Amino acid sequence: MAVRPIDASAPDEGPLSLDGLRAQLRAVGEERYHHQHPFHLMMHDGRLSRGQLQAWALNRYYYQSIIPIKDSIILSRGPDPVFRRAWRKRVVDHDGDATSEGGIKRWLKLAEATGLNVDQVRAGTGILPATRFAVNEYLNIVRSRSLLEAVASSLTELFSRDLISLRMEKLRQHYPWLSGGLDYFEARLTQAPEDAKFALNYVYENAKTRAEQELAIQALRDKCDILWAQLDALHFAYVQPGWPPPGAFLIEGA
Amino acid sequence: MAVRPIDASAPDEGPLSLDGLRAQLRAVGEERYHHQHPFHLMMHDGRLSRGQLQAWALNRYYYQSIIPIKDSIILSRGPDPVFRRAWRKRVVDHDGDATSEGGIKRWLKLAEATGLNVDQVRAGTGILPATRFAVNEYLNIVRSRSLLEAVASSLTELFSRDLISLRMEKLRQHYPWLSGGLDYFEARLTQAPEDAKFALNYVYENAKTRAEQELAIQALRDKCDILWAQLDALHFAYVQPGWPPPGAFLIEGA
Numbered sequence: 144m145a146v147r148p149i150d151a152s153a154p155d156e157g158p159l160s161l162d163g164l165r166a167q168l169r170a171v172g173e174e175r176y177h178h179q180h181p182f183h184l185m186m187h188d189g190r191l192s193r194g195q196l197q198a199w200a201l202n203r204y205y206y207q208s209i210i211p212i213k214d215s216i217i218l219s220r221g222p223d224p225v226f227r228r229a230w231r232k233r234v235v236d237h238d239g240d241a242t243s244e245g246g247i248k249r250w251l252k253l254a255e256a257t258g259l260n261v262d263q264v265r266a267g268t269g270i271l272p273a274t275r276f277a278v279n280e281y282l283n284i285v286r287s288r289s290l291l292e293a294v295a296s297s298l299t300e301l302f303s304r305d306l307i308s309l310r311m312e313k314l315r316q317h318y319p320w321l322s323g324g325l326d327y328f329e330a331r332l333t334q335a336p337e338d339a340k341f342a343l344n345y346v347y348e349n350a351k352t353r354a355e356q357e358l359a360i361q362a363l364r365d366k367c368d369i370l371w372a373q374l375d376a377l378h379f380a381y382v383q384p385g386w387p388p389p390g391a392f393l394i395e396g397a
Numbered sequence: 398m399a400v401r402p403i404d405a406s407a408p409d410e411g412p413l414s415l416d417g418l419r420a421q422l423r424a425v426g427e428e429r430y431h432h433q434h435p436f437h438l439m440m441h442d443g444r445l446s447r448g449q450l451q452a453w454a455l456n457r458y459y460y461q462s463i464i465p466i467k468d469s470i471i472l473s474r475g476p477d478p479v480f481r482r483a484w485r486k487r488v489v490d491h492d493g494d495a496t497s498e499g500g501i502k503r504w505l506k507l508a509e510a511t512g513l514n515v516d517q518v519r520a521g522t523g524i525l526p527a528t529r530f531a532v533n534e535y536l537n538i539v540r541s542r543s544l545l546e547a548v549a550s551s552l553t554e555l556f557s558r559d560l561i562s563l564r565m566e567k568l569r570q571h572y573p574w575l576s577g578g579l580d581y582f583e584a585r586l587t588q589a590p591e592d593a594k595f596a597l598n599y600v601y602e603n604a605k606t607r608a609e610q611e612l613a614i615q616a617l618r619d620k621c622d623i624l625w626a627q628l629d630a631l632h633f634a635y636v637q638p639g640w641p642p643p644g645a646f647l648i649e650g651a
Contacts, residue, residue, distance in 0.1 A: 372526050390428075
């Protein structure tokens with residue numbers, strides 16, 4: 144797999160403490176997590192149109208839809224039943240079970256609340272090619288790198304609670320017609336921090352050297368880039384002047 | 398591999414003739430090939446700065462660098478020695494041999510003519526994440542789809558001669574300081590049409606049904622999207638207002 148060359152040279156120091164590792168991961172989030180992306184800033188300022196929110200919900204659905212596939216790849220690579228039992232929760236959270244509808248269904252409700260047709264969303268008609276490319280890279284990473292790095296790439300969940308809290312407040316304020324579609328975010332408020340705690344402990348316990356810790360940090364950087372690139376593509380296609388590529392979703396009346 | 402759902406339902410008609418197939422492929426090019434992308438239009442109008450041309454040469458190098466890897470994957474999947482002998486030419490064209498420096502080296506000369514440091518280009522420092530995601534998807538396609546579709550994805554070469562001829566003329570006219578770096582394009586003027594002819598014949602002979610022909614046409618569409626998305630990312634990052642993602646190449650003085 145042709146991935147970005149990584150500087151895996153081990154610094155001479157020993158491995159970081161748990162607090163030191165957490166601090167490095169948080170620094171990555173400050174620099175690269177998509178809470179600072181101009182598309183999110185517009186969303187939170189109430190400056191997105193309904194059509195732009197539709198484009199967001201439609202494209203982001205593709206990301207949501209591969210998350211349990213991504214987690215199933217990680218499951219398939221985990222040799223330890225205890226690890227697999229813990230990680231399996233993620234697949235259940237997204238695909239649902241007898242007692243819960245699951246995150247994918249909840250995202251479809253959000254998409255429906257924007258006015259999209261659920262069947263079109265599920266089929267992925269009109270999603271941006273760049274969405275597919277970025278999201279598929281997430282699958283490449285969990286398939287081709289070490290299990291440690293695959294787990295570490297989930298650590299954007301360290302940052303998602305704050306973003307989701309803010310987003311729910313802003314969506315309710317600026318787009319009240321969306322309020323019935325926020326169950327997805329509500330559920331993530333508790334799921335994401337639990338998952339992040341497990342993954343952080345896993346990375347700390349399994350990265351035995353500073354060089355391995357650096358690989359884990361790089362995996363988080365790359366995951367942030369995957370989230371960021373999805374918003375870049377939306378912004379370029381759907382914020383003025385707006386150049387959707389051939390065949391992509393077009394905003395009605397735009 | 399999570400790829401775009403493809404409509405592989407076989408139309409009731411029989412397979413297209415060679416001329417009919419060529420016409421369908423050309424129609425895909427008219428709609429989706431990147432000759433119409435705003436970034437190329439700016440390039441050909443002489444409206445790109447040196448820094449923007451650097452960003453283009455730097456990012457496009459990543460694409461160039463994986464082409465012989467992509468072709469080696471196709472080699473590895475071709476069971477027929479006659480096919481492999483023919484396809485091997487592509488790896489030689491890019492990697493070079495005792496008598497020729499090869500396309501990758503020629504692209505580095507172009508990058509150097511823009512004023513970039515060759516070692517930085519080779520290392521890929523500062524390339525856009527979206528470039529990696531789009532280009533890596535090309536590797537996903539030639540690995541995970543049928544050999545027929547992998548071969549068909551190369552058929553953008555049906556269109557590249559016209560674009561390269563125009564580009565060489567416009568680069569010489571608007572950016573004369575680049576003229577020493579155009580060997581790559583000069584070589585492609587003859588290589589690409591030879592390769593396209595072989596690939597088109599291969600697709601025609603090996604797609605036995607209309608449904609298989611449709612899969613080949615879809616592979617060309619997806620390849621066009623990969624080229625287009627690379628220019629979208631450049632345009633979004635480096636044409637005003639310009640939002641390069643965290644960690645990406647920054648234009649000097651911008």
